[in-house]
Amino acid sequence: MVNIVHKFGGSSLSSAERYQAVAKIILANSQLGDCVVVSAAGKTTDNLVKLWQSYQQQDSQAVSDILLLIDNHQQALITPLLQGESRELAFANLQADLAIITDKIQQQQLSEAWLLAHGELWSARLLASYLVQLGLTAQALDARQLFTLHEGQLLQQKNQQQCGAYIATHCINVVTGFIAADSQGNTVTLGRNGSDYSATLLADYCYAKQVVIWTDTQGVFSTDPRKVKNAIKYAKVCREQANLLARLGNPVLHAKTLSPLKNTDIKLVVRSSFDCDAAPTEIVKEGYSKAKRFITTLDNIDLLRVDKLSSGEVGELSQLIQHSLHHFTKAGDTYLLVPAQTTHQIVTHLAGRANIIESNLSGCAVVAATADIVHLGEQALELFDKQSITPRFVHLDTNYVLLLHEQAIDSDVLTLLHDKLINKGQELAVIVAGLGNVGKVFLSQLEQQLQRLSEHYNCKLVALLRAKKMLFSASGINLSEWQSQWQNEALDYDQAELLGRLSELDYEHKVVIDITASEHFSRLYPHFVDLNCHLISANKYAGTADYDWYQALRENLAERNLLWRYNTSVGAGLPINFALADLQNSGDRISRIEGVFSGTLSWLCSCYDGRSAFSELVFKAQEMGYTEPDPREDLSGRDMQRKLLILARDLGLHLELDDIALTPLMPEQLAAGSWQDFIDNKHLLDEFIAAKAALAEQQNQLLRYTGALSINADSVTAQVGLVTVDKDHALASLKPGDNIFVINSQWYNENALVIQGPGAGADVTAAGVHSDLYWLVNNLK
Numbered sequence: 001m002v003n004i005v006h007k008f009g010g011s012s013l014s015s016a017e018r019y020q021a022v023a024k025i026i027l028a029n030s031q032l033g034d035c036v037v038v039s040a041a042g043k044t045t046d047n048l049v050k051l052w053q054s055y056q057q058q059d060s061q062a063v064s065d066i067l068l069l070i071d072n073h074q075q076a077l078i079t080p081l082l083q084g085e086s087r088e089l090a091f092a093n094l095q096a097d098l099a100i101i102t103d104k105i106q107q108q109q110l111s112e113a114w115l116l117a118h119g120e121l122w123s124a125r126l127l128a129s130y131l132v133q134l135g136l137t138a139q140a141l142d143a144r145q146l147f148t149l150h151e152g153q154l155l156q157q158k159n160q161q162q163c164g165a166y167i168a169t170h171c172i173n174v175v176t177g178f179i180a181a182d183s184q185g186n187t188v189t190l191g192r193n194g195s196d197y198s199a200t201l202l203a204d205y206c207y208a209k210q211v212v213i214w215t216d217t218q219g220v221f222s223t224d225p226r227k228v229k230n231a232i233k234y235a236k237v238c239r240e241q242a243n244l245l246a247r248l249g250n251p252v253l254h255a256k257t258l259s260p261l262k263n264t265d266i267k268l269v270v271r272s273s274f275d276c277d278a279a280p281t282e283i284v285k286e287g288y289s290k291a292k293r294f295i296t297t298l299d300n301i302d303l304l305r306v307d308k309l310s311s312g313e314v315g316e317l318s319q320l321i322q323h324s325l326h327h328f329t330k331a332g333d334t335y336l337l338v339p340a341q342t343t344h345q346i347v348t349h350l351a352g353r354a355n356i357i358e359s360n361l362s363g364c365a366v367v368a369a370t371a372d373i374v375h376l377g378e379q380a381l382e383l384f385d386k387q388s389i390t391p392r393f394v395h396l397d398t399n400y401v402l403l404l405h406e407q408a409i410d411s412d413v414l415t416l417l418h419d420k421l422i423n424k425g426q427e428l429a430v431i432v433a434g435l436g437n438v439g440k441v442f443l444s445q446l447e448q449q450l451q452r453l454s455e456h457y458n459c460k461l462v463a464l465l466r467a468k469k470m471l472f473s474a475s476g477i478n479l480s481e482w483q484s485q486w487q488n489e490a491l492d493y494d495q496a497e498l499l500g501r502l503s504e505l506d507y508e509h510k511v512v513i514d515i516t517a518s519e520h521f522s523r524l525y526p527h528f529v530d531l532n533c534h535l536i537s538a539n540k541y542a543g544t545a546d547y548d549w550y551q552a553l554r555e556n557l558a559e560r561n562l563l564w565r566y567n568t569s570v571g572a573g574l575p576i577n578f579a580l581a582d583l584q585n586s587g588d589r590i591s592r593i594e595g596v597f598s599g600t601l602s603w604l605c606s607c608y609d610g611r612s613a614f615s616e617l618v619f620k621a622q623e624m625g626y627t628e629p630d631p632r633e634d635l636s637g638r639d640m641q642r643k644l645l646i647l648a649r650d651l652g653l654h655l656e657l658d659d660i661a662l663t664p665l666m667p668e669q670l671a672a673g674s675w676q677d678f679i680d681n682k683h684l685l686d687e688f689i690a691a692k693a694a695l696a697e698q699q700n701q702l703l704r705y706t707g708a709l710s711i712n713a714d715s716v717t718a719q720v721g722l723v724t725v726d727k728d729h730a731l732a733s734l735k736p737g738d739n740i741f742v743i744n745s746q747w748y749n750e751n752a753l754v755i756q757g758p759g760a761g762a763d764v765t766a767a768g769v770h771s772d773l774y775w776l777v778n779n780l781k
């Protein structure tokens, strides 16, 4: 059974290295029975077209030059790819083909389509032989055996039978794109982008599940990414919009390509063969994706008014000029938008029924949801007015607006237009994990905050996750009644379901906000990144995971242009990460960070005076929401050790957690066992602290838990642990619960930069997570 039909265009096969890359893709993404449709390699079709023209002009010198060029090019592909007998056979076949072509030229019997077909034939033969050499079972198939047209119409039943007969289930079928046969067996071509069409036809005839168009762009973008740097690549586009874009001249997909998929469930995917890791665009059935916004530019366009134009006729004209055409009705008249170089052909064909209304115009079409289109049209006109661009023709339709002018739209104007019309329409899906102490406060402020953010960006809360349950609503959870929605609709927590739901989310951006304290959840970050999610973490586990994992995560994020904020993982809401980033970005070199980085330990040390047991204070700190879910994470010094590691890595240091020396604030035997075991043995903690405090008191000193990171030219040292300080020391008067970060750098050398304030607590931490979300939204703008 055919599972996938892959299609590789000419640029994907332009060199021997590209063939190798394509073979790798096939190896990784195919199973036996799948089809691979190929175009002519690199510039082969252009060369064959030149050969045809030279033949027609009877320019024999040019004919032999081009034949030599073609021969050399094919040899340059065959030589490095094939070895031994298969290389010899490929050379022999090529020479035989060139001899027949030469013979037909001499006999004046050359036909254009037959000649052009060689490009695809050579690609299919070479790729199939190369796959066989790599150990795969593969066969090359000539699509003239599969697709027959009679008077320009596909013979559907016959073609389906032929596909059934020739497509083998035991091998990879490498099929020539672009070509078919007529009912007499003569070669015909399927026109511009014909190979894409071959792929979707084949998928339809073979009941394939999916067509993957491997190309040199990464997918379908909101506008031309070569002209607008921040063009958005969409993960999903519905067929109706893809069709409209194709008719309006968007080069990624041709309207014809989509036609065989009508009324089928076949998935169409556009992927880059040059960057296989890049997320693709999926073209989905109506209703499976929300309408997106696009600006597609038009150049050298003529506008014709045509009497009584039927849709069938538009198809015929499109076939005639080998180009998609768009027609529309305005005030009872039918208009046709045509590439200026084809106007003559069309006007002649329509024999007096077409009038040229405007010629040689440029402009753009803004495509969007019906509800937005009037507003977007007005905004576009306003912007053009400011740029002194006067429209010659404007047409507002249900899901697009067409604006044609004399001046071409340069990339500066297109960027402005894109910022104004497209970026504003983007949506961010917010997924919140963790509804504990901090998460609940964060959520209680979210409705108001999303309102505020909506001035910059549309954000919707689409998922809430807890340890055992999760709630999804792709269209947005109503924040004023999320509790009842949770009660009625929350599902059992299931990791596969969670990842599946995230992958289905049809938003321009997604962010997972991790307010759990779960190491297991942090281990899902690479999956979230694969699903194109930005990350915000209050959770410290990912930032302190082993270095290789951490580094791979960072690299994956960077490759996908995704952002990761984790300001609250150190110092709760204090802007410590901002400050360090700022200093480094301004060229400063940080040499030391020291201080108190635990709200819990700060509060415990400051409040302990021996009058109440230390363990009672621990329970109080837990109640106040300062501690980690298991307060031993704080008492062990581990939480503070994690914070120092996060800061160290932010300074570019390649440290692991255990590179930071640690002395705990509790006896070692309390670390093991359950929290109840700890409670049962709390006297051990009380005695441990009382003894330390008494010793300190003898020196007229106090207990403090501090950390320090020192970076010298030849060494880095880092530790967290219990110290004693004089009663007049700055740390002695630290407000209970406050953190303090004392930063020395090249510029803050003698006189350190100090950041101080509450370092734990649900309110400040939730505020810090909101600050990260605000930062993210601003950076998405």
Ligand SMILES: NC(=O)C1=CN([C@@H]2O[C@H](COP(=O)(O)OP(=O)(O)OC[C@H]3O[C@@H](n4cnc5c(N)ncnc54)[C@H](OP(=O)(O)O)[C@@H]3O)[C@@H](O)[C@H]2O)C=CC1
Binding pocket: 433, 434, 435, 436, 437, 438, 439, 465, 466, 467, 468, 469, 515, 516, 517, 518, 520, 521, 538, 539, 540, 568, 569, 570, 571, 572, 599, 625, 626, 627, 628, 629, 759, 760, 761, 762, 765
């Ligand atoms: N408290 C503070 O002052 C500060 C805390 N932080 C960090 O914020 C995070 C949250 O702290 P806090 O709110 O106090 O912790 P809580 O223990 O109060 O809340 C943790 C939440 O995470 C949920 N959870 C646990 N495992 C998973 C999982 N696998 N998937 C989804 N949800 C899960 C829990 O679910 P359930 O409700 O079902 O148990 C709970 O809702 C921690 O990482 C902490 O280090 C950072 C700065 C300051």
Ligand SMILES: N[C@@H](CC=O)C(=O)O
Binding pocket: 568, 569, 570, 571, 572, 597, 598, 599, 600, 601, 626, 627, 628, 634, 639, 759, 760, 761
């Ligand atoms: N338990 C932590 C909370 C913040 O990270 C602390 O006390 O600092």
